[in-house]
Amino acid sequence: MTTSAPDTAVTTPDRVALDAIADRVLWTSTAMIHHANRVRPNPSGLKVGGHQASCASMVHIMTSLWFGQLQAGDRVSVKPHASPVLHAINFLLGDLDERWLPTLREYGGLQSYPSRTKDPDRVDYSTGSVGIGATAPLWGAIARRYVDTTFGTTGTGRQYSLVGDAELDEGAVWEAILDPSVADLGEIVWIVDMNRQSLDRVVPNIAARRLEDMFSAAGWQVLTVAFGRTLETLFAREGGDALRRRILDMPNPEYQRLLRCSADEVRTRLPGEGPDADRIAAVVADLDDASLVSAVSNLGGHDIDALRDAYARIDDHRPTVILAYTVKGFGLPIQGHPQNHSSLLSIEQFADLATTLDEDTENPWRRFDPDSSEGRICTDTARRLERPPVPPLPRLEVPRDVDRTPSATSTTQAALGRVLLDLSREAPEIAERVVTVSPDVSSTTNLAGWLNKVGVWSAAERQDWFADDAETIMHWRERPTGQHMELGIAETNLVGLLAELGATWSRWGQPLLPIGVLYDPFVERALEPWSFGVYAGGQSILVGTPSGVSLASEGGAHQSVTTPSVGLEQPGCITYEPAFAIEVQWILLDCLAHLGRPDGRSAYLRLSTRPVEQHLADIPADPAARERRRRQVVAGAYVLRSADIPAATLVTMGAMATEAIRAADRLADMGIDVDVVCVTSPGLLFAALQARDGRHDSPTWILDSVFPADRAAPMVTVLDGHPHTLAFLATINRVPLKALGVASFGQAGALDDTYRHHGIDTDSIIRATLDAVS
Numbered sequence: 001m002t003t004s005a006p007d008t009a010v011t012t013p014d015r016v017a018l019d020a021i022a023d024r025v026l027w028t029s030t031a032m033i034h035h036a037n038r039v040r041p042n043p044s045g046l047k048v049g050g051h052q053a054s055c056a057s058m059v060h061i062m063t064s065l066w067f068g069q070l071q072a073g074d075r076v077s078v079k080p081h082a083s084p085v086l087h088a089i090n091f092l093l094g095d096l097d098e099r100w101l102p103t104l105r106e107y108g109g110l111q112s113y114p115s116r117t118k119d120p121d122r123v124d125y126s127t128g129s130v131g132i133g134a135t136a137p138l139w140g141a142i143a144r145r146y147v148d149t150t151f152g153t154t155g156t157g158r159q160y161s162l163v164g165d166a167e168l169d170e171g172a173v174w175e176a177i178l179d180p181s182v183a184d185l186g187e188i189v190w191i192v193d194m195n196r197q198s199l200d201r202v203v204p205n206i207a208a209r210r211l212e213d214m215f216s217a218a219g220w221q222v223l224t225v226a227f228g229r230t231l232e233t234l235f236a237r238e239g240g241d242a243l244r245r246r247i248l249d250m251p252n253p254e255y256q257r258l259l260r261c262s263a264d265e266v267r268t269r270l271p272g273e274g275p276d277a278d279r280i281a282a283v284v285a286d287l288d289d290a291s292l293v294s295a296v297s298n299l300g301g302h303d304i305d306a307l308r309d310a311y312a313r314i315d316d317h318r319p320t321v322i323l324a325y326t327v328k329g330f331g332l333p334i335q336g337h338p339q340n341h342s343s344l345l346s347i348e349q350f351a352d353l354a355t356t357l358d359e360d361t362e363n364p365w366r367r368f369d370p371d372s373s374e375g376r377i378c379t380d381t382a383r384r385l386e387r388p389p390v391p392p393l394p395r396l397e398v399p400r401d402v403d404r405t406p407s408a409t410s411t412t413q414a415a416l417g418r419v420l421l422d423l424s425r426e427a428p429e430i431a432e433r434v435v436t437v438s439p440d441v442s443s444t445t446n447l448a449g450w451l452n453k454v455g456v457w458s459a460a461e462r463q464d465w466f467a468d469d470a471e472t473i474m475h476w477r478e479r480p481t482g483q484h485m486e487l488g489i490a491e492t493n494l495v496g497l498l499a500e501l502g503a504t505w506s507r508w509g510q511p512l513l514p515i516g517v518l519y520d521p522f523v524e525r526a527l528e529p530w531s532f533g534v535y536a537g538g539q540s541i542l543v544g545t546p547s548g549v550s551l552a553s554e555g556g557a558h559q560s561v562t563t564p565s566v567g568l569e570q571p572g573c574i575t576y577e578p579a580f581a582i583e584v585q586w587i588l589l590d591c592l593a594h595l596g597r598p599d600g601r602s603a604y605l606r607l608s609t610r611p612v613e614q615h616l617a618d619i620p621a622d623p624a625a626r627e628r629r630r631r632q633v634v635a636g637a638y639v640l641r642s643a644d645i646p647a648a649t650l651v652t653m654g655a656m657a658t659e660a661i662r663a664a665d666r667l668a669d670m671g672i673d674v675d676v677v678c679v680t681s682p683g684l685l686f687a688a689l690q691a692r693d694g695r696h697d698s699p700t701w702i703l704d705s706v707f708p709a710d711r712a713a714p715m716v717t718v719l720d721g722h723p724h725t726l727a728f729l730a731t732i733n734r735v736p737l738k739a740l741g742v743a744s745f746g747q748a749g750a751l752d753d754t755y756r757h758h759g760i761d762t763d764s765i766i767r768a769t770l771d772a773v774s
Helices: 015-039 052-056 059-068 080-092 098-103 132-151 165-169 171-178 208-217 229-235 240-249 252-258 263-269 277-283 289-296 304-312 347-357 373-384 412-426 448-454 491-501 504-508 520-535 549-554 563-569 581-593 623-635 654-669 682-692 701-706 724-731 751-758 762-773
Strands: 075-077 159-164 188-194 221-225 320-325 434-438 484-486 513-518 541-544 573-576 602-606 637-641 648-653 674-679 715-718 737-740
Touching: 015 052, 015 059, 015 080, 015 098, 015 304, 015 347, 015 373, 052 080, 059 080, 059 159, 059 188, 059 304, 059 373, 075 132, 080 098, 132 159, 132 171, 132 188, 132 491, 132 504, 132 520, 159 165, 165 171, 165 188, 171 208, 171 491, 208 221, 208 320, 221 304, 229 240, 229 289, 240 277, 252 263, 263 289, 304 320, 412 434, 412 448, 412 581, 434 491, 448 484, 491 513, 491 520, 513 520, 520 541, 520 563, 520 602, 541 581, 549 751, 563 573, 563 602, 563 682, 563 724, 573 581, 573 682, 581 602, 581 623, 623 637, 623 701, 637 654, 637 701, 648 654, 648 724, 648 762, 654 674, 654 715, 654 762, 682 701, 682 724, 715 724, 715 762, 724 737, 737 762, 751 762
Parallel strands: 075 159, 159 188, 188 320, 221 320, 434 484, 434 513, 513 541, 541 602, 573 602, 648 674, 648 715, 715 737
Antiparallel strands: 637 674
């Protein structure tokens, strides 16, 4: 458990001063959005936006957290639509220069949602994709514990998530909450902004009691901050219990409507028509109009003392969720309106807000006087939250080759485990930084040997009750020195953890080399959170295996069709699909060498269970020639067969190499000589093609090496995936093309039958070649 250290307790700031800071945070965040929409020129007329109401509901939560609770080692994932609040706080703390405040949602300026890699101020977690930012601190906590147990302490700190209540509709949130590994994370604290509104409406059935039960059932501590001190004082009066029940039992839309009512309307509507109506009316009878209207919106999420009381009750032995009731748009003229999500204050409303908060519309950006109570709190907070610089990264020398040349018949999937074991022998200093992750598919993706060698990571050692069972092949030894992590069957959890393991180099100066393994058909399910992790700077290797219709008898539900093109199109990632086992070795080592560094990148490997005769790879025996082949493999393609004068070029990828070679042999018997090219990375080839036209900065030598213009011939491409993945290759030398691949859902059957069904078998390749050369 890594939590805030008790000897660094925060001195409790004055509540009046904190309320003043909250007002300034509200003003600054609102002004940033106002400037982006009402002041900054917008020649295109395109909507800018910025979510003033969503920001307002978070102001007191974030003010109480930053200025009275957080420690330097804590990290916070901020609700996406509250990014202006984060920037306003960072401005008051001196972490963001004033010149950035007018640049919200401007090219080169502050991002629409918090971004670790693009914003100029401190952002702990990138957010914006619903549910992913909320769950990231769960995986960040595990990544931190892993670094602690493997390389030494990273210090202490909690992991906070600031979550919108509507965000809890996202299934990925509950997949993460329910994972057994999360229940022991005492450093986790979620604060839910319970404003009961979504984008379009007041949600009628957001029931806090149901949420409380769901979190409790998952082993979380649940703290509810429902009301502020004004309402609690009213509840203490004669008849106050009836007022409390009335507000708690009131449907969400009815309560929200009260927020839009005049004082006279509140006096009429609040008591309701139940048997306690008269008692409720008596409770508020002596309140003046302004006090009555203010009391109705006095919820706990806007009461700093109520929030601080909740923070003081956090149990550091299990995850905690704080359900903080708020009003969307609190303090703004649009508060509580059912369509205020995208509403913007008019110029007149903004001027009125300036008057209310004693601010200046012509000079909206102001820090506090350093000698004021508020200024001293800001100075103290900035000092308390200052972090030491990230230590220099160790220099990692990943070998390029481990001098193994696989023979006999093997699969690229089986090669994965062998390469990891070879690495542990040849370069143990690199292998110790490898951590593998899978969603309950370790044995079926050929990681059993690796897992037996390195063990399963656990914060505490657990007994393996099957250690003495002679029939148990894969041993599940859980210990702090383990290097494999296994989650439940939830791909979004796996890639969320993968992203945070891949970010430890930038957080604590300890690079890990994370490899996530899952069935390739489920890559698309995991793609959004993995892509967002890449965007946030988490560098990792995602291995999809087994892949394609080469699964044959598994049938359509387990056969991936579009994943090769998904890999081609994913930013920040290089995709590979090797044909032979030795290519897995070269590619994996090269991918590992690009992890955990400022100029690093992620990778996606698509592997197959198709048995392939390894001698077909024709690996050169000469060391220089072998190195040339290796460089071509990691650059994206190589020539496997070369004709004297090619009548056509067969381009293949991955599992289809066997069929392409057979087709080349039979075509040669007909007197038609062809080149056979193996593509390992369509993405790298496309980048090279773009670079040749001045649209990318990638090297272009691989195109001249593998597709020289003087050998240009009609082209046939074939892969176990969608045919358009390789179709662009014909534009290199502008040759005729026949593109073969899988463009429909899979079909169960034997391998030959499946290939024939999709038109990627040897006969289909021959027919396409004959058509191309005719």
